[in-house]
Amino acid sequence: MNKKQLFEQIKFKKSFLCVGLDPVLENIPQHLLDYEDPIFEFNRQIIDATADLCVAYKPNTAFYESRGLKGWESLLKTWAHIPQNIFTIADAKRGDIGNTSAMYADAFFNEEKSGMSFDSITVAPYMGKDSVSPFLKYEDKWVILLAATSNEGHHDFQLLETPGGRLYEEVIRVSSEWADSERMMYVVGATRGSEFANIRRLAPDSFLLVPGVGAQGGSLADVCEFGLNDHCGLLVNSARGIIYAGKGEDFAEKAREEALKLQVEMEEILEKAELI
Amino acid sequence: MNKKQLFEQIKFKKSFLCVGLDPVLENIPQHLLDYEDPIFEFNRQIIDATADLCVAYKPNTAFYESRGLKGWESLLKTWAHIPQNIFTIADAKRGDIGNTSAMYADAFFNEEKSGMSFDSITVAPYMGKDSVSPFLKYEDKWVILLAATSNEGHHDFQLLETPGGRLYEEVIRVSSEWADSERMMYVVGATRGSEFANIRRLAPDSFLLVPGVGAQGGSLADVCEFGLNDHCGLLVNSARGIIYAGKGEDFAEKAREEALKLQVEMEEILEKAELI
Numbered sequence: 001m002n003k004k005q006l007f008e009q010i011k012f013k014k015s016f017l018c019v020g021l022d023p024v025l026e027n028i029p030q031h032l033l034d035y036e037d038p039i040f041e042f043n044r045q046i047i048d049a050t051a052d053l054c055v056a057y058k059p060n061t062a063f064y065e066s067r068g069l070k071g072w073e074s075l076l077k078t079w080a081h082i083p084q085n086i087f088t089i090a091d092a093k094r095g096d097i098g099n100t101s102a103m104y105a106d107a108f109f110n111e112e113k114s115g116m117s118f119d120s121i122t123v124a125p126y127m128g129k130d131s132v133s134p135f136l137k138y139e140d141k142w143v144i145l146l147a148a149t150s151n152e153g154h155h156d157f158q159l160l161e162t163p164g165g166r167l168y169e170e171v172i173r174v175s176s177e178w179a180d181s182e183r184m185m186y187v188v189g190a191t192r193g194s195e196f197a198n199i200r201r202l203a204p205d206s207f208l209l210v211p212g213v214g215a216q217g218g219s220l221a222d223v224c225e226f227g228l229n230d231h232c233g234l235l236v237n238s239a240r241g242i243i244y245a246g247k248g249e250d251f252a253e254k255a256r257e258e259a260l261k262l263q264v265e266m267e268e269i270l271e272k273a274e275l276i
Numbered sequence: 277m278n279k280k281q282l283f284e285q286i287k288f289k290k291s292f293l294c295v296g297l298d299p300v301l302e303n304i305p306q307h308l309l310d311y312e313d314p315i316f317e318f319n320r321q322i323i324d325a326t327a328d329l330c331v332a333y334k335p336n337t338a339f340y341e342s343r344g345l346k347g348w349e350s351l352l353k354t355w356a357h358i359p360q361n362i363f364t365i366a367d368a369k370r371g372d373i374g375n376t377s378a379m380y381a382d383a384f385f386n387e388e389k390s391g392m393s394f395d396s397i398t399v400a401p402y403m404g405k406d407s408v409s410p411f412l413k414y415e416d417k418w419v420i421l422l423a424a425t426s427n428e429g430h431h432d433f434q435l436l437e438t439p440g441g442r443l444y445e446e447v448i449r450v451s452s453e454w455a456d457s458e459r460m461m462y463v464v465g466a467t468r469g470s471e472f473a474n475i476r477r478l479a480p481d482s483f484l485l486v487p488g489v490g491a492q493g494g495s496l497a498d499v500c501e502f503g504l505n506d507h508c509g510l511l512v513n514s515a516r517g518i519i520y521a522g523k524g525e526d527f528a529e530k531a532r533e534e535a536l537k538l539q540v541e542m543e544e545i546l547e548k549a550e551l552i
Contacts, residue, residue: 022376062372062379068390071383072348093372095400096338097427100298103338107347114344124371124400126422128429146402151373153404156450160438167436167443174432 001087001119002140003182006207007231009055009085011276014267016232017259018056018089018209020239021046021078022063027244029251039067039074042251044081046243049252053263056235057082058089058209079116087235089144089209090118095131102134109138120144122187122209125171129178136179143184147172147199150189150212168195172202181205188227190218190236197226204229211237220262224269232275238262277363277395278416279458282483283507285331285361287552290543292508293535294332294365294485296515297322297354298339303520305527315343315350318527320357322519325528329539332511333358334365334485355392363511365420365485366394371407378410385414396420398463398485401447405454412455419460423448423475426465426488444471448478457481464503466494466512473502476509483509490517496538500545508551514538 001009010016021043025033028042035041047057059078064071082088090108095101104121111117120142123132135143148158148168158168165173172186181203188199190212199208208227212218213236220236227234238258246254270276277285286292297319301309304318311317323333340351358364366384371377380397387393396418399408411419424434424444434444441449448462457479464475466488475484484503488494489512496512503510514534522530546552 024379060372060376060379062370062376062383065383066379066386066389068383068392069345069348069352071390072345076345093370093400093403094338096336096369097425097429100336100338103300103336103342107338107341107344110342113342114347116344124369124402126400126402126433127369127425127427128432128434130427130429132429149373149403151403151406153374153406153408156404157402157443157447158404160440160443160446162436162438162443164436167433167438170436171433 003207003231006055006087009087010232010270013052013055013263014270014276015053015055015263016234016236016266017054017262018058018235018237019046019050019054019242019259020091020211020237021057021059021243022239023243024063025067029247029249031249037070037074037077039064039071040077043074043078045252046255047081049256050242050259051083051086053256053259054086056087056089058091058237060091076115079118087120088118090116090121093122093124093146095124095127097127098130098134101131105134105138109135109141120185122146125175132175132178136183143179144209145171145175145184145186147186148188148195150191150218154189169198169202172199176203181207185209185235187211190223196223200227200229205233207233207235209235209237213238220265228269228273228275230275232270236266279483279507282331282363285363286508286546289328289331289539290546290552291329291331291539292510292512292542292546293330293538294334294511294513295322295326295330295518295535296367296487296513297333297335297519298515299519300339301343305523305525307525313346313350313353315340315347316353319350319354321528322531323357325532326518326535327359327362329532329535330362332363332365334367334513336367352391355394363396364394366392366397369398369400369422371400371403373403374406374410377407381411381414385411385417396461398422401451408451408454412459419455420485421447421451421460421462423462424464424471426467426494430465445474445478448475452479457483461485461511463487466499472499476503476505480505481509483511485511485513487513490514496541504545504549506551508546512542
């Protein structure tokens, strides 16, 4: 999916919501344990209940790998169940030397080889250009590079001063020479108020993937105040707040209610910004 | 495996060789394609032919994930086939927010959940302390943190000047407060001559995992001149130079010959340093 198509979806659905598909066996409704693949069944029902309210789904690979082979199988089935017109993000935070990153690109972009073909993958920047470029060789696929993350540990290195500014600023500046805003997005945590405005100045045209709204304490209004651009430019992720909204047999309905609340809020924001 | 046990293995085998298990279907001997799981069969024969010459095996997860479900299965079988007294490294370069890194720790350290329990995992430092600590909760398991990598792209960010020194120096300095040399190692590319001496000053007691000898152009002699400490302190990785030494039915024998050359060289180095 390219940038124009993504913006079209945002306008059509009046939403820039991304739903994080990060289920843990211990936290899903217990009646699902009767299914052969409870994790997939959980995702399937969440997807079916929210697909008209969001523009992206983001499974975090850790939640699947932690269950070994059967987890990887749930991930494959989950990817296959997501409707074609919804942007898919493999939240994998990969990155390695060139020939190895090419293997990761196969893992997440090359359906023939791996059984999956996400629209995008999150990548860690520490190893530099040749660790990122292999992901950029696939047409209409995206790299979502970690810039300023939402966790406490972002202080340790991302905020270090370098000759070109803070490290996360340098990551954005340098990486913007590798690909433009048609192929690269950045992860910017919703909990990063002042950095958010700064990042929008550094990457005026880029889509930003924003985790941390809800459970991690970020505010949607703040994010939009600093983050919206003329093609929206935001994918705001919510995982726990939506997928664990209910604990009973009506969990998918409850998830829909929470997703709807966010969608309505986003519609107002998009209208106010005259984007729809 | 703890630090003392690892050094014991090094002295016993007169080797600090790590064999990188990074097979690609296109590059393995073609007669193996008749096996149900050619990648596992390749690894099995390489392991059986080299197990007395090396102290560690390091499968890079990308090479397995790229093949989807069947790749993950090969990884599981490969891990299970490595003898107990050999140090295992999941070269996965993971790292995410705390609760998600805990899932990655399950994936690679918790056999009950995932079917695998490596001795160590490589971790990317960009997200800071809480992305690393969950891996440190497992007794006798190790984090191998990326410091100065062997690829061209290490210039982009790792060498940036920060108030505390270059970024990779700051990564070592800050992370050494999270765990000592009994629980944390660092990745230092063999191609990093001058940085190598510097890193040994910053982390005098730590084991360093050194890729880049051989195919990537680093020299074993240089690495040892700057890198050896009083308990060896080095795990030198070779992948392509060993696993692709032969292309025919005798590939495992050829791999053994290459591993033996390195082991003999290492034995001389250990003797000269009076470590054995």
